[in-house]
Amino acid sequence: MNGVQKNFHLIFRKKFKMKNVPFGNKIENKCNKKLPSSNMMIYFYNKFILLQIFSIIIILFASSTVWAEENSEPIRFGLTPAIIHNQYGLLIDWREYLQKKLRRPVEFVSRDSYRETIDLIKQKKIDFAWVSDYPYVYLEDKRLARLLVTPLYQGRPYYCSYLIVPSSDLTTKSLLQLKGKIFAYADPYSNSGHLVPRYQLQQAGEDPNRFFRKTFFTWGHRRIVEAVAQGLVDAGSLDSFVWDTLSIIQPDLTNQTRIVAKSPEYGFPPIVARRNVNRADSAAMQQALLDMANDPEGAKLLKRLNLSGFAPGDAKLYDGVRKMMHTMADL
């Protein structure tokens, strides 16, 4: 398991049993709303309609092409810690759904770190990937990939970063109180699980590299919750969507943690297409994802993913992250 290179097909055989709790959309999104303005929403909506019409034409064209070419070359879809790890049953069903809709094989390629997924895109080994904001901005800026869709969580394309401590810790009120503590990051290329707390520390005049006594990466947001719950670390930072979803499917785990602070909202970790992927493939994939909310089977899958749907992405959603990256001189 060196480097934790888990090919999804290998994991597929392990038959993990996950609770497929139907997600209700009852959880209120409590991220510190900063961005959304009504103008922006209308803009998104209009663009969405246009894109949809455009996509349908493309799909009609693309599918006939597929038909003609009898393209059985698999589409490879990269998965990262952006989504909840270990939901293997769900991923199998989702893959089959996509295969049916795209009428060609789909392979999911799971990697534990964003860096590996970035490398796979660089090496053209995958065509699409669900990544975090940070890898997306990195890939976009390096002209390696472009935005395909942004998932909608509770109807909105936003998420934030949660700072959590063990529930036994009743005193910590902010990140700055954690000086000299042990802190868990999700991934060096994670926005919510790395960039955000470091940015906040820097903004507060602290040196993020010296502020904590010790830090390490768990290579997954879910593991941040485990590490904090077990008392392995004093605090950790992670994706709000992961914590919220876990609080539904594994409340006994999240109950052992307490959310100390929530960051401002950022664009939801998007699905990107490799820059030079076939346009038809790209359009077909985008359409298949956008259509999920309107398809009964797709809707069920979305519910299990704890998402309300996918929207055509807007690069501007990720400007906040880009700004932080520049500040931290990560770009």
Add this chain to the structure above:
Amino acid sequence: MKSIMKPILDLSFRYKIPLWGGLLIIITALAVSFTLIINSYDELKEDLLINSETMGYSLKTTLFPAMLHDDIWRAYEIISAPINRAIDGSNPVNAETILVVDSALRVVVSAHPKSAPMLTEMRHLSPEYAVLADRITRMDGRSSQEINLPESKYYYYVTPISSENAHLGTLIIVHPKDVFLPRFTRIVGRGLSVGAIILAILLPFNWYWGQRMALPLVMLTARMGEISRKWPADLDPELYVYRDEIGKLFDAYTQMLRDLKDKGELEKQMVQSERLAALGQLAAGIAHEINNPLSGMLTAIDTLKCHSDADQRTMKTIALIERGLTQIKDTVGALLVEAKIKSRSLTPQDIEDVLTLITPMARKKALHIGWHNSLDEDVPLPATLVRQILINLLLNAVQAVAQQGEVAVDIGIADSQMRISVANDGKMLSAEQIAHLFEPFSPLSEGGHGLGLWVTYQIVHQLGGQVTVKRESNNQMRFTVSIPIGGVA
């Protein structure tokens, strides 16, 4: 000690044999069970050590790269996997916790981070860990080792995390010392129940066998204790049928009892015959002394009768005296049995004549006489005396028997002895009565003067024979006379 043991050692074999046997069985069962239990305890401990060694080795191998890359989460996953796996009955040696310390003995990661937080000095965790830290410092850093602190509730298994010359830290696997207590308890329980089953089978068997051994001895002892007071009841020969020492003891006892009884019988007979002999001598002596003057007196009276012309009254008196004297003579004559009368030999007809003689009397009482005479030729015995013996015995039998009674007569020759046997189903005589049966003027005699059996006895003795009286099992009194033929003194 001796006084405590004495009451136990004094116990009857009936209890002693089963008790000793039972004690030996219990001691054996306990010894075997304890050996097995101690054995399995050692094996469990050995298992634990091997388990820790294997686990230590495999964990160390995977921990090394994780520590090299400072991948704390990997290290945590590696060490918490064996702790958090589901505990089932088949794995009694689950570690309680696993700890990784760096070469400066600070906690890198622990399977239970709350009790051993990251970066804590190992020495500060607990006094026990401080001792452990000293021991780890003294280790060579290459080989793994079990550390058993006597006061501690835990076994520690320490494995250095090293590869070639790079030493990154130490892996500590912690087992509670009572980790295999449930399994050990199970083994003890199983051992004891097997022991109990063995005891449940062996103890009753032992009890039965002990009883079987002791009972003949107990009965023999009781009977031998009785011998001085009375003849003990016969032993049941079925009680012990085997030919071992106890069986032989039984035989010896039975033989001894028989010999003793025979001896007693013989003594009794001797006393009786001596008494009868003395009586006979006395009677004969008196008879002789009386007979001499009696003969003179009778001769004188005879003379007086012939040569006197005495008056009527005197003659009457003389006649009276003569009758009296004659009666005395008859009585004395009867007492004075004289066997040396010359007589012809006995013929079978002589015996048959006696039957003819007795038949009218028997008819009066409506008796049934079983007659069996196997004589077919003359026997060189004095006919008169033998006839008299037979007549006396028959008269006695006829008299003893009730109306419609039964008398059996058997006459024959065997082993150059003439045997006359007369049995009747009349009144049974007691042993006391039998002892005095042949004395003169027997009080048992009804009607007669009680000299019949006396005379019979005297004749038989003078012919060198024997008379016996026996109570037969079929409620008959049997008189048996045996007289040697040709051996008459």
